[in-house]
Amino acid sequence: MDGPRLKYRYDHYTWPEIRELVARQPVCLLPVGSVEDHGHHLPLDTDNYLINRICDEAARRIPDEVLLLPPIPYGFEDHHMSFPGTITVKPEHLEAFVLDITLSLAHHGFRKVLLADGHGSNVPILDLAARKTIIQSEALCACFIWPSLISDLIRKTRESVFPGGMSHACELETSVYLYLNPEAVDMTKAVREIGFERSKYYWHDLGAGPKVRMVEWWTRISRSGVVGDPTLATAEKGKLWFEAAVDALVEFIQEFRRFELRPKLDLH
Ligand SMILES: [Zn+2]
Known part of the structure; x- marks a missing residue:
């Protein structure tokens, strides 16, 4: 590390x-x-950058109550592999990797583990890893994707x-990136693209999930990589949401x- 040790950093x-x-x-x-891929206007690191900045800032404010672990920088991306640069980790590998980490923490005696997600397709995997942590250890484990905190x-x-309007490389992600580091965002290349089927039940939006879920092969619903409207992004909205x-x-x-740690009772 550079400089002094930080009180909120696990490692x-x-x-x-x-x-x-x-x-x-x-x-x-x-x-x-x-x-x-996050369109033509945002770098590949968008999900990592946003979730790390949110976690780092939160942990910095309450250093006695939290320990921030080194992040996992790769997610489940098979449906994005048509876009050069994307790195995918198979869902079963990611689940096992996360579970190895949470169970290590539980092994050392930690009883509250929180998985902070920056990428939509990790959600079902982290949800399962959190549930398995609870089943296989004495710890509580919860997960969230950050836009849900402020829906x-x-x-x-x-x-x-x-x-x-807010699904991927969209008004939301672009605004927050613009607020945190405008130098890395090229708004001249931002395009609006909302290419999924119109339906009363199925949609993509980080603001509120659909009634019926389906995650398509991404080039079936987007050519730029964007699903949403980044042309409406501003640093002001980014500051508000961040x-x-x-x-x-x-x-x-x-x-x-x-949260109380209640015993697991066996009622046979
Ligand atoms: Zn993203």
Whole structure:
């Protein structure tokens, strides 16, 4: 590492210090992202960059209540492999890898583990890994994808059409990236593309999930990689959504830390 050790970073401690920290039961926070096409205007690191910045900022604000783990930078991307540069990890590998990490934490005595997701297709995998952690250990394990933390705010403040304006490399992701690092965003190349079938039940939108779920082969619904409307993105909206996501994450970490660890009763 460069500079001093940070209080909220799991891997900045020595092993005897970790042994002492277990008594305080901080929430272990594991970011999971992706290396994936995000249109012509955003870099491949978009999901990693956004989820890492949100987690880092939240952890920095409550360093005694959380331990931020080194992130997992790759996700499940098979349906995006038509786009040069995307790296995919098979769902069963990702699930097993995440579970190895959460069970390691439980082995050392940590009892609250939170999986922070930056990439939509990781959701069902992390959900299963969290459930298996609970089944196979004494720890509680929860997961979320960050836009879900602020879905009420998004509904009230978005300008793009619902559903569809916020799915991938969209108004939401582009706005937050513009706020955090405008140098890496090329708005001259941002295009609106909402190519999935119109339906009352099926859609793609990070603001609110569909009634019927389907994730298609991506080039069937997008040529640019975008699903949504990044042309409406602004740094101002990015600031609003980023700060709200950080606030919500801080609040949930504090809540989750207080969750009671009830015994698993066998009622035979
Ligand atoms: Zn993304």
